[in-house]
Amino acid sequence: MHIEPEVVDSAKIGLSYVTASVAIIAVAKASAKNIKMNSPLTFLVKSAITTLLVFTFFQILPHYSVGVSEVHFIMGSTLFLLFGLAPASTGLALGLLIQGLFFSQIDLPQYGMNITTLLVPLMALSYVANKVIPTNTPYTKLKYAQVLKLSLVFQAGIVSWVTFWAIYGQGFAVENILSILSFGGAYMLVVLIEPLVDLGVLAMAKFATGRFNKNEFFEKRLYNAAKA
DSSP states (O other): OOOOTTSSOTTTTHHHHHHHHHHHHHHHHHHHHHHHHSOHHHHHHHHHHHHHHHHHHHHTSOOEEETTEEEOOOOHHHHHHHHOHHHHHHHHHHHHHHHHHHTOGGGGGGHHHHHHHHHHHHHHHHHHHHHHSOTTOOGGGOOHHHHHHHHHHHHHHHHHHHHHHHHHHHTTOHHHHHHHHHHHHHTHHHHHHHHHHHHHHHHHHHHTHHHHTTOTTSOGGGTSOOOO
């Protein structure tokens, strides 16, 4: 989902600062709510963990340039299920920033686009999770179909935003459309793999229920029903 540098030129890139600012404000509000419900230390620890994980996903796991962007195993739904919306969002924003600052400075001008492309789909995933997961169901009891829906929402959101930025920057030229299609097709690999990763992680969490079900550094819904 790293937008290639030439896709949106400097004359148009200002829009990404606006969309990123809106997304970051939403994350700040979610973070404030999370801190109020838990504690600043809990939020900081979870955010530090997610930041480290995101950096690992982006920098170490295999990733490939395809068409207008790059295909990454972002594990957004995994982070959401384990740590919640606010820490996962913070980790995505900071992990991507650290990678750009120290390892991929060429991506820094596209940071606003990349952050928008990650955070808005994660918020959509959170909304859908509240709709499709019954309040009496801990995340450790999710079925494949439920996890697949979450992953599809997140990945479809990423592909949609990449498509938007590509068309915004390059228009409807045939070459651009083909590049978008090649990227979207390659992302199907992620859609196939990430739900299986989610189920595997949830299975391990369920196996370790006695050890971790009261650990405040995991999302409360991981082991508990939602509060009415």
